[in-house]
Amino acid sequence: MTARHVLAIDIGGTKLAAGVVAEDGRQLSRGRVPTDVAKGPESAVERLVALCRDVIAQAGVPISLIGIGCGGPLDPVRGVTLTPPSLPGWEEFPLVARVQDALGVKAWLDNDANAAALGEHRFGAGRGYQHLVYFTVSTGVGGGVILDGRLYPGSTGNAAELGHIQVSYDGWPCPCGGQGCVEAFASGTYIAARARVTASPRLIALAGSRDAITTEHVVAAVRAGDVEAKKVWDDSVRVLAAGVASAINAFNPQRVIVGGGVTSAGPLLFEPLSRLALGRTMKSLAVGVDVVPAELGDQVGVMGAAAVALSHL
Amino acid sequence: MTARHVLAIDIGGTKLAAGVVAEDGRQLSRGRVPTDVAKGPESAVERLVALCRDVIAQAGVPISLIGIGCGGPLDPVRGVTLTPPSLPGWEEFPLVARVQDALGVKAWLDNDANAAALGEHRFGAGRGYQHLVYFTVSTGVGGGVILDGRLYPGSTGNAAELGHIQVSYDGWPCPCGGQGCVEAFASGTYIAARARVTASPRLIALAGSRDAITTEHVVAAVRAGDVEAKKVWDDSVRVLAAGVASAINAFNPQRVIVGGGVTSAGPLLFEPLSRLALGRTMKSLAVGVDVVPAELGDQVGVMGAAAVALSHL
Numbered sequence: 327m328t329a330r331h332v333l334a335i336d337i338g339g340t341k342l343a344a345g346v347v348a349e350d351g352r353q354l355s356r357g358r359v360p361t362d363v364a365k366g367p368e369s370a371v372e373r374l375v376a377l378c379r380d381v382i383a384q385a386g387v388p389i390s391l392i393g394i395g396c397g398g399p400l401d402p403v404r405g406v407t408l409t410p411p412s413l414p415g416w417e418e419f420p421l422v423a424r425v426q427d428a429l430g431v432k433a434w435l436d437n438d439a440n441a442a443a444l445g446e447h448r449f450g451a452g453r454g455y456q457h458l459v460y461f462t463v464s465t466g467v468g469g470g471v472i473l474d475g476r477l478y479p480g481s482t483g484n485a486a487e488l489g490h491i492q493v494s495y496d497g498w499p500c501p502c503g504g505q506g507c508v509e510a511f512a513s514g515t516y517i518a519a520r521a522r523v524t525a526s527p528r529l530i531a532l533a534g535s536r537d538a539i540t541t542e543h544v545v546a547a548v549r550a551g552d553v554e555a556k557k558v559w560d561d562s563v564r565v566l567a568a569g570v571a572s573a574i575n576a577f578n579p580q581r582v583i584v585g586g587g588v589t590s591a592g593p594l595l596f597e598p599l600s601r602l603a604l605g606r607t608m609k610s611l612a613v614g615v616d617v618v619p620a621e622l623g624d625q626v627g628v629m630g631a632a633a634v635a636l637s638h639l
Numbered sequence: 640m641t642a643r644h645v646l647a648i649d650i651g652g653t654k655l656a657a658g659v660v661a662e663d664g665r666q667l668s669r670g671r672v673p674t675d676v677a678k679g680p681e682s683a684v685e686r687l688v689a690l691c692r693d694v695i696a697q698a699g700v701p702i703s704l705i706g707i708g709c710g711g712p713l714d715p716v717r718g719v720t721l722t723p724p725s726l727p728g729w730e731e732f733p734l735v736a737r738v739q740d741a742l743g744v745k746a747w748l749d750n751d752a753n754a755a756a757l758g759e760h761r762f763g764a765g766r767g768y769q770h771l772v773y774f775t776v777s778t779g780v781g782g783g784v785i786l787d788g789r790l791y792p793g794s795t796g797n798a799a800e801l802g803h804i805q806v807s808y809d810g811w812p813c814p815c816g817g818q819g820c821v822e823a824f825a826s827g828t829y830i831a832a833r834a835r836v837t838a839s840p841r842l843i844a845l846a847g848s849r850d851a852i853t854t855e856h857v858v859a860a861v862r863a864g865d866v867e868a869k870k871v872w873d874d875s876v877r878v879l880a881a882g883v884a885s886a887i888n889a890f891n892p893q894r895v896i897v898g899g900g901v902t903s904a905g906p907l908l909f910e911p912l913s914r915l916a917l918g919r920t921m922k923s924l925a926v927g928v929d930v931v932p933a934e935l936g937d938q939v940g941v942m943g944a945a946a947v948a949l950s951h952l
Contacts, residue, residue: 399923408923457794469889473791480786480891481770484924490888492919493808493819495881504884504919506806568808571817575803576782576889578793606805606817610712610721611797 330390332635333378333431336438336627337396337421339363339412342374346385347632349639351449355384356628367407367419375428382429392425392433393635395441395627398468402483405435411501434638438462440477440486441630442585442622443470448633450621451583459579460620461488463566464586467509471577477637478577489513493568508569512562514541514588520562521547526554545591563595567602574607574615585620592619643703645948646691646744649751649940650709650734652676652725655687659698660945662952664762668697669941680720680732688741695742705738705746706948708754708940711781715796718748724814747951751775753790753799754943755898755935756783761946763934764896772892773933774801776879777899780822784890790950791890802826806881821882825875827854827901833875834860839867858904876908880915887920887928898933905932 329348336343338361345356357380359373382389397412405422407413425433436444443460446452452460458472469488471478478485489509490502497506510516521529521544522536529547533539547555570582582603589595600617607615622629642661649656651674658669670693672686695702710725718735720726738746749757756773759765765773771785782801784791791798802822803815810819823829834842834857835849842860846852860868883895895916902908913930920928935942 399921471889473786473793478786478791481893482891482924482926484921485889485891487888487891487921487924490921491804491885492881493805495806495878502921504888504921506881565808568805568819572804572885573889575800575805575817576784576798576886578795578798578800580794608712608797608800608803608815608817611795611800613795 330639331385331387332632332639333382333389333392333429334628334631334635335374335378335392335394335425336631337361337374337394337413338438338627339397342370342377343628344374344378344381345628345632346381346387346389347629349636351629353628354387355381357381363413363415367413367416371421371424371428375425378429389431391635391639392429392431393441393631393633394421394425394433394435395438395631395634396421396435398437398439399484400435400437402434402436402479405433434634436477436483436634437468438627438630439468440470441634442620442626443472443486444477444633444637445622445626445630446583446585446620447472447475448636449629451618452581455580457579459488459573459577459582461570461573461582461584462586463512463514463584463588465513465515467513469573471579488569488573491569491572493565493572508565511565512569517541517544517558517562517588521555521558524554524558526552528552529555541588545594548594560598563598564602567599567606570599570603570617571606574603574611578611580615582615582617583620584617585622585626589619643952644698644700645945645952646695646702646705646742647941647944647948648687648691648705648707648738649944650674650687650707650726651751651940652710655683655690656941657687657691657694658941658945659694659700659702660942662949664942666941667700668694670694676726676728680726680729684734684737684741688738691742702744704948704951705742705744706754706944706946707734707738707746707748708751708944708947709734709748711750711752712797713748713750715747715749715792718746747947749790749796749947750781751940751943752781753783754947755933755939756785756799757790757946757950758935758939758943759896759898759933760785760788761949762942764931765894768893770892772801772886772890772895774883774886774895774897775899776825776827776897776901778826778828780826782886784892786890801882801886804882804885806878806885821878824878825882830854830857830871830875830901834868834871837867837871839865841865842868854901858907861907873911876911877915880912880919883912883916883930884919887916887924891924893928895928895930896933897930898935898939902932
């Protein structure tokens with residue numbers, strides 16, 4: 327039997343990426359163009375379709391299906407973006423219809439965190455597991471859940487908003503409308519924002535100015551023994567650990583995978599996160615579970631979108 | 640076609656209940672005996688089996704399957720209780736094998752909260768819904784999740800420990816080993832324990848003594864305008880609301896059903912709980928969702944166990 331191939335599309339606020347991926351995960355071609363959000367979705371889709379034609383021609387194989395990963399919230403059933411904060415102007419945009427009409431191949435859409443969970447399950451740290459919880463800790467905190475080898479969709483395809491488990495019921499407001507959400511403490515955005523408030527002269531010097539402080543600077547300052555930076559970092563890790571423990575208690579997975587930009591901190595994140603999260607999980611649910619780094623790195627967008635398509639093959 | 644019937648068994652720390660239930664939910668017979676936990680599981684099963692023979696004889700119909708609901712944690716696959724806090728001495732007890740051997744009918748076991756979720760889905764407030772989150776708020780706080788009309792089991796059948804979503808990441812310890820769990824604030828046990836600390840003379844008078852204060856007394860004091868009792872109650876409702884919002888964000892249900900003894904507070908609980916929970920849920924996940932009281936009341940044990948059996952017919 328000949329291997330089947332899918333077209334994988336990753337739509338972000340900054341760039342549009344596309345690639346042709348074989349069932350076994352080999353990438354035959356790939357490319358990217360800027361999103362240019364200010365020009366609106368029709369313009370972006372025009373450039374995206376040109377990019378897709380390009381990578382399909384490069385790959386030189388027929389495409390069985392298209393998978394699209396995109397920032398949520400979105401409606402995977404209707405194939406429409408709803409109100410994605412990363413894509414202003416894309417409200418109720420019929421992304422799947424536009425892509426299908428232009429390329430003549432059936433397309434499937436899911437949010438980027440769900441796509442990443444499918445990608446890690448098929449090609450990354452989740453291979454061989456049937457029950458997974460995936461967290462992405464980046465500008466925001468998102469999630470995806472694999473149950474019995476399939477994505478857990480919930481009633482409208484918007485389940486697994488694990489960044490909005492509320493680990494501080496009387497804590498500060500989250501832009502989502504909630505309060506004390508994991509994302510409002512432990513996303514890259516909030517780690518940096520919190521560190522700016524209490525920054526030591528060392529951390530400010532590291533970053534150039536108080537306003538320039540990022541999570542990478544916080545991590546560097548922690549490594550250099552900075553006490554104030556360590557307070558923020560430790561608190562963020564405890565918040566994430568409470569979120570991971572809650573997700574294990576709720577979903578009963580075999581493994582928790584954590585990806586996203588903040589995980590570039592490596593063992594500085596994973597050693598305490600794994601220890602604290604499993605330590606505060608119910609014993610009957612912690613047995614045999616581990617908390618591990620994602621494996622797909624910066625390929626997660628395209629490989630996740632490929633996994634979305636492959637899950638429908 | 641003749642209606643099929645199941646034997647439903649509800650095992651609690653205080654009583655053992657059994658009944659014969661038809662597919663449509665009619666109870667043909669029922670009865671109960673004390674658990675007498677101190678006498679151990681073999682003695683309890685002996686009395687349980689006698690009770691079962693009794694209710695089967697009363698019903699006078701053949702039994703297709705047996706469903707058992709029991710306090711967790713347990714292993715539904717092996718049919719064994721693990722370390723149920725409500726049943727000391729029942730560690731690794733082969734409950735399903737004992738019941739099957741004695742009665743000669745195939746039996747299925749699930750924890751009481753999962754059984755209650757199945758019961759509400761089939762016979763109660765969840766009829767007609769395919770995606771439900773169920774909370775029970777009683778001595779402890781438990782949960783069950785229905786996805787696509789079926790129980791969400793997770794990898795080992797222990798999913799949906801919704802009382803152990805951790806809504807206060809730096810909060811006080813929970814007996815489960817976690818920290819800041821919903822159960823450690825908002826269970827009947829903890830509502831009463833917290834109220835004892837700050838009890839007003841009025842609340843103490845209501846209960847007879849500080850040590851005698853229960854959640855019912857707290858509710859009565861709130862109704863009578865007691866400020867200290869209201870503080871504890873309001874805080875407990877906020878904790879529950881954060882747990883419910885987290886569960887909606889995680890599981891994306893169509894409806895949240897709340898049962899258990901504490902819900903006898905009625906609108907005093909449900910009005911603020913529903914408003915606060917949906918107010919702090921992500922907008923895209925709150926649309927069309929409601930938070931409603933369970934309908935099975937004190938029949939939930941037997942009807943839940945019946946639903947466990949019927950889900951395997």
